[in-house]
Amino acid sequence: MRTIFFLLRKEFKQIFRNRALLPLIFVAPILQLLILPLAANYEVKNINLAVVDHDKSPYSQKLISKIMASGYFKLSGYYEGYDVAFHQIEKDEADLILEIPDHFERNIVKENTEKIFLAVNAINGTKANLGGAYLIQVLADFNSQIRMEWKQQSRFNEAPTIEVMHSNWYNPMMNFRYFMVPGILAVLVTMIGSYMTALNIVKEKEIGTIEQINVTPIRKHHFILGKLIPFWVLGIFVFSFGLFVVSFLVYGIIPQGNLFLLYGFLAVYLVGILGFGLLISTYCDTQQQAMSVSFFFVMIFMLMSGLFTPIDSMPSWAKAISQLSPVTYFIEVMRMIVLKGSSFADIKYHFVAIVGFSVLLMGWAILNYRKTM
Amino acid sequence: MNYAVEVENIRKTYTSEIGTTHALQDISFAVNSGELFGLIGPDGAGKTSLFRILTTVLLADGGKATVNGFDVVNKYREIRSCVGYMPGKFSLYQDLTVEENLNFFATLFGTTLEANYELVKDIYIQIEPFKKRRAGKLSGGMKQKLALCCALIHKPAVLFLDEPTTGVDPVSRKEFWEMLKRLKQQGITILVSTPYMDEATLCDRIALIQHGTILSIDTPQKIIASFPHPLYAIKSPEIYRLLKDIHAYENTLSCYAFGEYLHLIFKEENHNDELLHFLTNKNHEQVVLKPIEASIEDCFIELLK
Numbered sequence: 001m002r003t004i005f006f007l008l009r010k011e012f013k014q015i016f017r018n019r020a021l022l023p024l025i026f027v028a029p030i031l032q033l034l035i036l037p038l039a040a041n042y043e044v045k046n047i048n049l050a051v052v053d054h055d056k057s058p059y060s061q062k063l064i065s066k067i068m069a070s071g072y073f074k075l076s077g078y079y080e081g082y083d084v085a086f087h088q089i090e091k092d093e094a095d096l097i098l099e100i101p102d103h104f105e106r107n108i109v110k111e112n113t114e115k116i117f118l119a120v121n122a123i124n125g126t127k128a129n130l131g132g133a134y135l136i137q138v139l140a141d142f143n144s145q146i147r148m149e150w151k152q153q154s155r156f157n158e159a160p161t162i163e164v165m166h167s168n169w170y171n172p173m174m175n176f177r178y179f180m181v182p183g184i185l186a187v188l189v190t191m192i193g194s195y196m197t198a199l200n201i202v203k204e205k206e207i208g209t210i211e212q213i214n215v216t217p218i219r220k221h222h223f224i225l226g227k228l229i230p231f232w233v234l235g236i237f238v239f240s241f242g243l244f245v246v247s248f249l250v251y252g253i254i255p256q257g258n259l260f261l262l263y264g265f266l267a268v269y270l271v272g273i274l275g276f277g278l279l280i281s282t283y284c285d286t287q288q289q290a291m292s293v294s295f296f297f298v299m300i301f302m303l304m305s306g307l308f309t310p311i312d313s314m315p316s317w318a319k320a321i322s323q324l325s326p327v328t329y330f331i332e333v334m335r336m337i338v339l340k341g342s343s344f345a346d347i348k349y350h351f352v353a354i355v356g357f358s359v360l361l362m363g364w365a366i367l368n369y370r371k372t373m
Numbered sequence: 374m375n376y377a378v379e380v381e382n383i384r385k386t387y388t389s390e391i392g393t394t395h396a397l398q399d400i401s402f403a404v405n406s407g408e409l410f411g412l413i414g415p416d417g418a419g420k421t422s423l424f425r426i427l428t429t430v431l432l433a434d435g436g437k438a439t440v441n442g443f444d445v446v447n448k449y450r451e452i453r454s455c456v457g458y459m460p461g462k463f464s465l466y467q468d469l470t471v472e473e474n475l476n477f478f479a480t481l482f483g484t485t486l487e488a489n490y491e492l493v494k495d496i497y498i499q500i501e502p503f504k505k506r507r508a509g510k511l512s513g514g515m516k517q518k519l520a521l522c523c524a525l526i527h528k529p530a531v532l533f534l535d536e537p538t539t540g541v542d543p544v545s546r547k548e549f550w551e552m553l554k555r556l557k558q559q560g561i562t563i564l565v566s567t568p569y570m571d572e573a574t575l576c577d578r579i580a581l582i583q584h585g586t587i588l589s590i591d592t593p594q595k596i597i598a599s600f601p602h603p604l605y606a607i608k609s610p611e612i613y614r615l616l617k618d619i620h621a622y623e624n625t626l627s628c629y630a631f632g633e634y635l636h637l638i639f640k641e642e643n644h645n646d647e648l649l650h651f652l653t654n655k656n657h658e659q660v661v662l663k664p665i666e667a668s669i670e671d672c673f674i675e676l677l678k
Contacts, residue, residue, distance in 0.1 A: 006480040010469065017468050208464040212523070214430045216481040217454040 003218065007226025011200075015230060021196070029188050029238050033246040037180040047131040048076040050085040050094035057105035063142055067098070072134045082117075089121045096120055096131050108146060170339045177251050182334035183307045185242045189235050189266070190273055190301060190327050194294050197231045197277025202290040205281075224366060228274045235270045236263070243338075256341030265337075265347065269330050269354050275362030276326075282368040301327040326357040375442070377531050377562035378404040378427060383436035385422050385585075396422040398585040399436065404564060404578075409557045411576030412566040413669065419585040420566035421461060424535045427564070428458045441530045454482065457524035461536040463516050467509025471500055471519055474508050475526060482527035492559065493522045496552055514545035521552065525561075532556065534565040538572065550575050570670035581673055588676040593669060600667035600675060602626070603642065606634040609652075609660045618655050622648060629674065636671060637662075 016022060049067065053060050067073055076094045079085040088094035099117035101107075107114040118135060122128040171178045204210040213223065247253045255262060277294070284290040304318065305311075305327040311319060322328045329350045336342035336350075344351070385397040396419045404410040412420050425431035427440055429449035437444070443451045465474045475497075479485050490497070500518050503511060508519060517537060524532060534553075538546040550572065553563055565576070573579045574593045581588040581596070589596055609615045616635055619628045624647070626638040639648075645662060652660050667675075 003480060003483075006477060010466070010473070010477050013473065014466065014468050207467070208460060208462045209466055211430065211460045211462075212458070212464040212478075213481070215428045215453055215456065215458040216478065217450060217483070218481045 003222050004225055004229075007222065008229055011226060011230040015234070025192065025196075025234060025238065026241075029185075029242045030246055032188060033181060033184055033242055034250065036184050037177040037251070045072055047073050047096060047127065047134070048088075048094045049073045049135075050076050050079055050088045050097045052079050052082055052085050052097060052099040054102045055100050055104035059105035059108060059146075060100045063100070063139075064098075066142055067135065067138050070134065070138050072131070082119075086119070089119070092121075094121070095124075095127060096135060098135070178253060178339060179335070180307075181247045181251050181253055182338045183331045185239065185247065186327065186331045186334045187298075187302055187305075187307060188242060189239050189270065190330070191298055192238055193231060193235045193270055193273035194277040194280070194298060195291070196234070197228065197274050198280040198284070198290040198294050199287055200231070201227055201278065201281035202284050202287050205284075206286050220366075220369065224278065224369065228278065231274055231277070232267075232270050235273070236266065239266055253338065255338045257337035258343065261344055261347075262334075262337045265330070265333050265351065265354065268351070268358055269326065272326050272354060272358035272361050275358060275360075275365045278365035279361055279368065282365060282370075301325050304328070305331050307331055326354060326361075329353050329357075375406055376403040376439075377406045377408065377441060378410075378564060379437075379439045380423075380427070381437045383423070383426060383438055384434045385419070385426065385431070386434055395585050397426075397433070400582075400585070400587055401436075402580055402587060402590050404562060406562055407557065407560050409553060409563045409565070409575075409577045411573055411579040412564065412582055413568075413570060413573045413579050413673070414566075414582035415568055418582045420582060421535055423582075424458070424533050424564070424566065428456055428533055429453060454527070455530045457527070457529035457532040459520050459524040459532075459534045459537055461539060463520060465508050465516075465520060465523060468507060470505050470507050471511070472504040474519060475522060478523045479526045484527050486526065489526055489528050492528055493525050495555060496522050496525075513541060514548075517541060517545070517549065518552075521549075525556070529561065531562045531564065534563065536566055536568065538567060538569065546572070570668065570673060573669040579669070581669075581676060583673075583677060588673070596669065596672050597667050600672050602638045602675075604665055604667050604671060605637045605639075605645070605662055606631070606665045607637050607660065607662045608634045609657050611657065614655075615652070615657060615660070618652060618657070619648070622651055624648070627674075627678075631670070636665075 015025075051064055053064070064075075068075060073096075076088055079088070082097065082099055085094065085097045085099070089097065097117075097119040099119070101115065101117070104114055104116075116139065118132065120128045120132045201210075204213070243255065276297075280290055280293050280297075284293060300321075303309075304314075304322045305325050306322065307327075311322050311328065314322065333342075333347050333350045336347060340346075380403070381401050382399045383397055383401070384399055385395075387394045387396055400419075400423065412423065414420055422431065426433045427438060427445060429445050429452050432446070439445065440452050441455050443449075443455075445452060466477070469477065475486050479489075486493075496518050500511075500515055500522070503515065508516065511519060521534075521537070524534075538549055541549065546569075553565065554575075557563060567573075576593060578590065578592050579596065580590040589599075591599070607615070607619070612630070612633075612635065616628060616630065619625050619635065619637060624640050624644045626640045628635055628637045630636075649660060649662060
């Protein structure tokens with residue numbers, strides 16, 4: 001115990017004396033949590049709309065002003081013909097073209113039907129999708145409005161219609177940050193746990209101090225514990241800081257679920273991630289190697305763990321990969337507990353998976369760690 | 374006889390893409406208790422590999438070795454508690470202070486600085502004024518004294534010093550060897566490796582090592598005495614031309630540069646005058662020729678032939 005205590009004291013001293021690392025531990029979480037959720041936003045606004053109005057009737061004017069009133073669109077201008085408007089798309093000054101044909105009003109009134117042409121610039125898939133969908137929604141609304149005006153309302157609907165009413169659960173305002181912040185926090189803890197552990201141990205290899213340690217009678221498990229406990233503590237600290245200071249004070253996210261459950265999961269998760277860092281360090285000899293290897297994995301973890309894109313919409317092979325990443329489970333549990341208030345019964349499979357990952361990664365790392373060269 | 378270190382047919386081979394390196398080829402020797410034993414050899418001779426095997430951080434491919442009576446493979450744990458090792462590269466924590474480093478290593482060995490203060494006192498006094506300074510900010514000589522203190526902190530029975538004086542100025546080197554002599558008086562067996570031949574005479578016994586094989590083991594005096602030829606030193610202002618001309622001379626067995634002189638061995642004795650005559654014919658002036666005693670380096674060169 002005395003040995004471990006001294007090892008811990010030494011580790012913390014070194015961490016707090018590291019002028020490059022220390023600010024990173026404190027500043028990085030704040031900055032990442034402040035910048036990323038604000039920037040990574042799926043809500044699409046300011047869709048540039050180019051209008052080609054051949055009709056120039058009160059109805060077409062009504063339609064256009066209704067579209068503009070929805071708040072999602074910005075009128076890039078009126079154009080004489082489709083070709084001219086398409087030129088705007090080529091210059092990237094318009095995302096959508098709405099073409100209203102000749103006799104739009106007359107046909108609608110007389111013949112009860114008219115077609116409208118919509119062209120979408122699909123280079124940015126999300127923007128195109130959402131823009132198109134918004135516009136179609138506005139058109140449908142416009143359509144029913146006209147029907148109301150022109151059709152004699154019978155006492156009962158002739159054809160039965162189902163009107164859809166919806167309410168948003170767990171995130172009623174559909175605030176994208178509520179979705180992002182817990183996920184980013186999970187990734188942050190992962191990065192600190194894996195990078196710092198791997199780099200710390202490899203640094204000892206690189207500058208040769210491990211050689212001096214290896215000839216001492218220090219036990220392997222003492223050394224490993226002495227290395228991992230500080231980063232476990234740091235991981236918990238950074239997580240708490242992110243959860244209570246940034247996410248609560250800045251974004252007003254109040255964890256709905258049981259905090260003990262959240263921290264219990266985090267504690268086990270960190271064991272797995274530290275094991276991952278230790279594992280990298282047993283295979284690498286220089287800090288450069290360790291950095292490259294851990295960067296490679298963290299990159300995959302970030303993109304494949306449902307942080308930005310939902311796992312459900314991935315192809316099945318990608319789903320399989322994401323199931324193999326411990327980060328996937330943590331991000332999911334974070335969102336479940338923080339936003340939904342899930343209980344242990346809801347996350348028990350995640351818990352089993354993360355215990356499995358921890359045992360596997362830590363066990364592999366310890367078996368692979370050698371005091372000899 | 375109780376040996377402090379016993380090595381029997383130790384073999385170590387490194388394999389890489391560029392080929393196989395036989396770092397140690399069936400090395401055997403023994404070091405007596407309380408001896409100051411030197412491993413003398415150029416870079417790449419296998420000194421560090423041997424030290425790593427003896428300090429149990431590297432496994433040999435074959436052979437047997439014991440340190441302080443413990444086998445390096447089965448009893449590595451016992452060895453780690455009773456040997457001190459100072460690697461060739463400074464391997465202490467640069468971001469910890471002198472005092473913190475000492476206390477840290479003392480704790481790893483389950484002891485304290487105070488408990489063994491007597492042993493390290495002589496050395497520690499010299500670095501004590503800087504005890505609050507970080508190890509990385511010490512001068513080269515100070516770093517070395519600190520490293521030696523850390524290796525001694527647990528009163529080891531055997532001390533391994535891997536090239537402790539490489540890259541150290543001559544004054545510090547001299548001081549360092551004096552420290553080793555004092556440690557020897559305290560009964561610590563010391564194994565020291567060095568590429569400097571002039572340090573060999575400071576050891577009780579030395580092993581000359583090259584390409585993973587031991588060329589000779591004996592006291593420095595006996596090794597020098599066993600030098601088989603009379604040796605001469607010769608010099609002139611035009612040293613390079615002199616070397617070429619002596620090589621051309623028919624009765625030269627060998628001749629090589631050695632400091633400001635050339636060291637010369639004749640095939641047969643009593644050709645001094647004839648050589649001087651030969652050199653005068655080649656327009657050499659101010660030639661100085663004198664018999665000298667062989668040094669360890671001469672012996673090493675002789676053994677390499």
